[in-house]
Amino acid sequence: MEISALTRSVVKRNHAIISPDGYINSRVPDWDNCTVNVIINEQMGANLCQTLITTTKNSRLRGTTKAAQLFFYVISGQCTATVSGDEQPLKTGQFVYIPIGKEYLIEKTEAGTQLLTFHKVYERLEGHTIPPVIFGDAATVAAPAYLGDPALRLQVLLPDELSFDMAVNIFTYDSGGHLPLVETHIMEHGLIYLQGQGVYMLDQNWYPIKKGDSIWMAPYCQQWFTAMGKEPAVYIYYKNVNRFPTTV
Ligand code: UGY
Ligand code: MN
Numbered sequence: 001m002e003i004s005a006l007t008r009s010v011v012k013r014n015h016a017i018i019s020p021d022g023y024i025n026s027r028v029p030d031w032d033n034c035t036v037n038v039i040i041n042e043q044m045g046a047n048l049c050q051t052l053i054t055t056t057k058n059s060r061l062r063g064t065t066k067a068a069q070l071f072f073y074v075i076s077g078q079c080t081a082t083v084s085g086d087e088q089p090l091k092t093g094q095f096v097y098i099p100i101g102k103e104y105l106i107e108k109t110e111a112g113t114q115l116l117t118f119h120k121v122y123e124r125l126e127g128h129t130i131p132p133v134i135f136g137d138a139a140t141v142a143a144p145a146y147l148g149d150p151a152l153r154l155q156v157l158l159p160d161e162l163s164f165d166m167a168v169n170i171f172t173y174d175s176g177g178h179l180p181l182v183e184t185h186i187m188e189h190g191l192i193y194l195q196g197q198g199v200y201m202l203d204q205n206w207y208p209i210k211k212g213d214s215i216w217m218a219p220y221c222q223q224w225f226t227a228m229g230k231e232p233a234v235y236i237y238y239k240n241v242n243r244f245p246t247t248v
Pocket of ligand 2: 189223
């Protein structure tokens with residue numbers, strides 16, 4: 001018998017691992033007939049929010065983005081997304097980026113569809129307009145080698161333009177592939193594993209990680225990962241980018 005007092009989840013000052021065994025559902029107004037798990041948010045000390053939504057066959061999520069932009073990614077299943085009157089089908093691997101000030105509606109959900117969201121308060125940049133709505137498909141995004149290592153591939157889902165203050169990327173590691181250095185940086189991350197397993201080092205702590213796990217890394221949380229097992233490890237991650245680094 002498994003003992004229910006054990007978990008791989010941890011919540012620390014500058015990082016957290018949230019594995020699905022600890023989920024407790026939230027009811028979110030206007031996100032109806034679905035299960036919502038709020039995985040990362042400001043209560044933790046984060047500057048982003050990350051949720052995981054699991055739908056029924058008649059889920060309906062509607063709202064208007066206000067201060068924060070919103071990114072939906074279909075981990076599995078299908079639905080439609082309507083943003084400012086434009087309805088598009090979304091299936092596994094497809095996504096929609098919704099800038100501030102837009103109405104959205106997610107509906108026509110297949111039962112059991114899993115949707116990931118990232119939310120970030122948008123920081124305007126003088127001389128640049130607010131980004132447009134973007135529908136996209138990870139399957140059509142190039143996956144070049146990361147820092148010259150063919151065992152690591154990085155897909156950049158949002159345009160590399162200064163008007164964007166968040167990036168969403170998919171990182172694929174062949175088994176045995178690993179980050180070439182311990183990253184120590186100002187940018188924050190939220191992520192969820194889409195496939196595989198490995199070992200993450202966070203702030204000099206070592207954690208086994210697998211598909212379904214999420215991680216929050218605060219600014220300057222030291223980070224390194226190696227993939228192991230019989231298939232590549234894949235995670236989709238958020239990163240804040242492109243803004244002046246200090247108020248001093
Ligand atoms: O973009 C990044 O900072 C990325 N290489 N970090 C990470 O995967 N932990
Ligand atoms: Mn990083």
